[in-house]
Amino acid sequence: MALQRCASLLLLLLLCVCVGAHGGFKGFRSFRTLKGGHEVRERTGSEERWFTQKLDHFNGADGREWKQRYFVNEAFYKPGGPVFLMIGGEGPANPAWMTNGTWLTYAEKLGALCLMLEHRFYGKSHPAADLSLGSLRFLSSLQALADLAHFRSVEAEARGLSGSRWVAFGGSYPGSLAAWFRLKYPHLVHAAVATSAPLHATVNFPEYLEVVWRSLASERADCPALVQKASRALLERLSDPESHDDVTKDFNLCSKLQIKTEMDSAYFLEMLAGNFMDVVQYNEDNRDFEGATGTNITIKVLCGVMGDASLGEPYARYAAVARLMMDTFSIKCLNASYESYRGDMTDASWDGPAAGGGRQWVYQTCTEFGFYQSTDSPNQPFSGFPLAYHVKQCADFYNVSAEQLAEAVAQTNEFYGGYDVRSSRIVLPNGSIDPWHALGVTQDITPDLPAVFIKGTAHCANMYPARSEDLPQLALARDHIFLLLQRWLKQ
Known part of the structure; x- marks a missing residue:
């Protein structure tokens, strides 16, 4: 599941890997669980x-x-x-x-x-x-x-x-x-x-999530508002230690949820938001020939779950979406530990858990592109992973400061x-x-x-x-x- 988290991580883009097969990591929202x-x-x-x-x-x-x-x-x-x-x-x-x-x-x-x-x-x-x-x-x-x-x-x-x-x-x-x-x-x-x-x-790309809002609304008008309500409810639970046992159970975490820093909360919130981000980015695509799985999960399916009042409040429906995605990709439990993710991303061996592309791509975002899909805009449905969360990863993984990142992105556009x-x-x-x-x-x-x-x-x-x-x-x-x-x- 460490790699699965990588799969939600930066949401960057870019290839689809339209031209690659990948085990999953947080990048361009490009990768799903594909065959090797x-x-x-x-x-x-x-x-x-x-x-x-x-x-x-x-x-x-x-x-x-x-x-x-x-x-x-x-x-x-x-x-x-x-x-x-x-x-x-x-x-x-x-x-x-x-x-x-x-x-x-x-x-x-x-x-x-x-x-x-x-x-x-x-x-x-x-x-x-x-x-x-x-x-x-x-x-x-x-x-x-x-x-x-x-x-x-x-x-x-x-x-x-x-x-x-x-x-x-x-x-x-x-x-x-x-x-x-x-x-x-x-x-x-x-x-x-x-x-x-x-x-x-x-560096900051909040417009990504603004398009996610509009894309969800194109399927069902109230869908993004329901997602927003659920995400905010989850954020409130994360701030209350007495709710952590319930959250652990609701989202089938591999171990009891521990929120020690803001990075822990942001990591978990972005991971769950990634379910919607990935589906929107690849909605109704035709990638079966690549060996992709789960391509039948569309915006319509997710908004159908979010609109199903029989499942309970929007928070419960949000958890149901997470379980649906886990079942689709045969994931037994979610690893919600930022420190575990940090360990994966700083493993420099070719046999490391992020060597399939996660460590490399995030490095490129920190040294060339940015592309960080933050929640800094009010016109998007998610909560809790601002630009500062993404920028700190550049420092944690590659010793790249916020100033160095900004300068690198400016040089890219200049070139x-x-x-x-x-x-x-x-x-x-x-x-x-x-x-x-x-x-x-x-x-x-x-x-x-x-x-x-x-x-x-x-x-x-x-x-x-x-x-x-x-x-x-x-x-x-x-x-x-x-x-x-x-x-x-x-x-």
Whole structure:
């Protein structure tokens, strides 16, 4: 359950891991309990390959190298066709994407060669012996982009594709990388599809939970108010030691609840809020091909529970949601100890409980992005995990101060431009239900930097395989993106 808590932790984004399989941690609200890469690989038949990569692209005196994992699908390639490069993110690259997904529909129509490169420090791509702070200094979006550039250059030369047009694909954090790859290396990548990409870095991101409020209300008008009432009732119980035995029982905790500091309370409250945050972010997605489980839990299901007066007061319904999620993911009990979580997150070994992506991703948020989904706005349904709670984790886990965090986020926006993207041939799809759209681009910047805002869809929806249940506007969005690619590849 330590990892399950990681799964609620930062709620960050970003990949969906739209392109990864992960055991779960608190990040982009990207990960659910998925099958491991090996299991999925056996099902898909995709063969993993290895690329010799530089450890530090920005120090010519450092000659150290390592092996980076990648995958290839040549089934649709026609001589002279483009090369599609799917970018991995904050979790293991899932080879299921080599046989499924909208990008392969495009590849078949356009005769494209398809490659997927795993992100350094995630999955099996281990540039260093451990995850110590000395090693993690080589983990950044800048190094990841340089990995992509070097991979593209070497593979193009080796395969005789130097004259081919390359298109970058990514969802969530990899969506940002796709846009930035085109922005920073325009001579190497011709176009990019940057799905659900948070392009603006920010320390405090209370807007995430504001979108959660609106998304819940779109299903049932009183749903967010019921959640808010339940969360406040739970906060009151946490402040009363005499209520802790009842809370322990109500939420099936692994041991008796102990609230020693504000971090303990915030950790527990955010963990339970994560049930709603995760479901909203991935509402009605189509990730079954990845090996995901529990995708039948939707906003409608959660609001149905919260609206069921037969279960008791909103607090009792909130506990019922927690039990539903535990049953869905076969979790026996919840570990509500912040100190236990802190121990997991500071374990620097590759065998550690947060090595699947939690320690790495939270490090990136503390040193580049922020993205902390706080309860600092009054227009959201949860209580008790303010910005200070998130910022203290940076100090607890990586010795990063609040001042260093703020400076790092400012540098990120200075380097990439935030919302003010100055490039061409980048399409930016987002879904209205997805809380991450608040940090993305939802209106056209220029005719060559179009946005595709898909009402009623969630995180990375346009990346998943089409199905009969898809909203008409989602099908139209996929078609629109294809027409853009078709036109751009002729330019």
